[in-house]
Amino acid sequence: MVQKPSIPKGTRDFSPVEMARRNYIFNTIKEVFMLYGFQPIETPSMENLSTLMGKYGEEGDKLLFKILNSGDFISKVPDVLLEEKNSAKITTKISEKGLRYDLTVPFARYVVQHRNDIIFPFKRYQIQPVWRADRPQKGRYREFYQCDVDIIGSNSLLNEVELAQIIGDVFQRLKIKSVVKINNRKILAGIAEVIGEAGRITDITVAIDKLEKIGQDKVNLELAEKGIPAEAIKKLQPILHLAGTTSEKLRQLEGILAGSETGLKGVGELNTLFSYFETLQLPVEAELDLTLARGLNYYTGAIIEVKAKDVEIGSICGGGRYDDLTGIFGLPDVSGVGISFGAERIYDVLSQLELFPSESLEATKILFVNFGKDEELYSLGILSEVRQKGINAEIYPEPAKMKKQMNYANRKQIPYVVLAGESEIQQQKMTLKNMETGNQQLVTSSELIKILSE
RNA sequence: GUGGUUGUAGCUCAGUUGGUUAGAGCACUGGAUUGUGGUUCCAGGGGUCGUGGGUUCAAAUCCCAUCUACCACCCCA
Numbered sequence: 001m002v003q004k005p006s007i008p009k010g011t012r013d014f015s016p017v018e019m020a021r022r023n024y025i026f027n028t029i030k031e032v033f034m035l036y037g038f039q040p041i042e043t044p045s046m047e048n049l050s051t052l053m054g055k056y057g058e059e060g061d062k063l064l065f066k067i068l069n070s071g072d073f074i075s076k077v078p079d080v081l082l083e084e085k086n087s088a089k090i091t092t093k094i095s096e097k098g099l100r101y102d103l104t105v106p107f108a109r110y111v112v113q114h115r116n117d118i119i120f121p122f123k124r125y126q127i128q129p130v131w132r133a134d135r136p137q138k139g140r141y142r143e144f145y146q147c148d149v150d151i152i153g154s155n156s157l158l159n160e161v162e163l164a165q166i167i168g169d170v171f172q173r174l175k176i177k178s179v180v181k182i183n184n185r186k187i188l189a190g191i192a193e194v195i196g197e198a199g200r201i202t203d204i205t206v207a208i209d210k211l212e213k214i215g216q217d218k219v220n221l222e223l224a225e226k227g228i229p230a231e232a233i234k235k236l237q238p239i240l241h242l243a244g245t246t247s248e249k250l251r252q253l254e255g256i257l258a259g260s261e262t263g264l265k266g267v268g269e270l271n272t273l274f275s276y277f278e279t280l281q282l283p284v285e286a287e288l289d290l291t292l293a294r295g296l297n298y299y300t301g302a303i304i305e306v307k308a309k310d311v312e313i314g315s316i317c318g319g320g321r322y323d324d325l326t327g328i329f330g331l332p333d334v335s336g337v338g339i340s341f342g343a344e345r346i347y348d349v350l351s352q353l354e355l356f357p358s359e360s361l362e363a364t365k366i367l368f369v370n371f372g373k374d375e376e377l378y379s380l381g382i383l384s385e386v387r388q389k390g391i392n393a394e395i396y397p398e399p400a401k402m403k404k405q406m407n408y409a410n411r412k413q414i415p416y417v418v419l420a421g422e423s424e425i426q427q428q429k430m431t432l433k434n435m436e437t438g439n440q441q442l443v444t445s446s447e448l449i450k451i452l453s454e
Numbered sequence: 455g456u457g458g459u460u461g462u463a464g465c466u467c468a469g470u471u472g473g474u475u476a477g478a479g480c481a482c483u484g485g486a487u488u489g490u491g492g493u494u495c496c497a498g499g500g501g502u503c504g505u506g507g508g509u510u511c512a513a514a515u516c517c518c519a520u521c522u523a524c525c526a527c528c529c530c531a
Contacts, residue, residue, distance in 0.1 A: 342531035
């Protein structure tokens, strides 16, 4: 019995139309990356679990896809463990590889491993799929592409500025109206310090990250549930409701965070950043957003997130600065900053706003109808000529009925069809049909190429 | 990982209180039209009713489990 084929949960096939659109996104992003001097690298789909585990928090470890060891792996597991039925413990015995969860951690591993060959500051980009064992939803998959750009080995804020410019360029080219939200981990740390809960930064940031979504009251409730004292929560309130322009907000923060050295440093960093933006006139809106927390625990400085203005969707790009990502792999004090474009979400935004350019760019431009053996030979010669001029062309591979061949051209949206039968061959010409208008004309091969090159 | 909704032809969906051979539109194949597609007309192929159990004389229909997609949490691109 034949079984119905299917693909694993949360994965997708990409058909030609989707590929053309995805390539449009990837190519646009790549072009901009290269414009700023970034170079591509690729890393393997799988990494050793030891490099992946513990980098994304407890949740992250659960969401890692693990790969079973080869061979008779189960016989090597001690009976005691099998009887205990503890998945976590057995996992370490039967799996030592996992699929990558993001591109940043493998990049850190790469940097440490190749530190002697890399020219620092190292500017690299990387466009590859990542895998998460998350429960799929709309716009959330178990396999999806990330487009990462990172600069590693430089503390300069100029790097943050360049990333903001890249964001501006990319979304301007894609015609997506967007706003860049910026925050700084040091400010968040400062806030926690000032309200007397320095040790609880993670709980506090995770809660205030939801401010926009669930509202102030629920945020306060969540903070209280996490065990933050009422007094600290009270102190937090005015900070969450700073008003005015970015520079006004920063000035107010300076006062609030006067007691925190880290906090003030963060304010200083944002001041420089925003003054750069002002003089450079970014092609994109940038604003300070104190509620921007981002879960990843390795960020230490700037936190960046981009939202599309005309579509209700999560962030389409995000990132930040990490001061010591490579430290865990034995290379301390190397600071980096990077962002990641979410290809799938950008895809969704572009389709919802119908901003994809006409897809025919990569498709066949002309089809030669196949009339039989002799005519085929005649067409084949012209076909090579056309291809040599860089025009995408094809010949129908069998002398099928006209209707079938025309229908093929029609369905593939091929704009031109060449008909070369007995009478055309005698004149050393061919009939060129415009599929859109239906017009036909008798042309020579050089006339044909001229028309197609227009 | 927790809770909810869902599933009938390649796609979008009908299918009565459980009752003969499960239907339609689009798509596909062939013909009307032997060198002319996108319009029209005619004919045809295509179904383990998501999967596995159960209740019943009888299940697409009722019950349970499971898988998928979607939604809300959690988290995130």
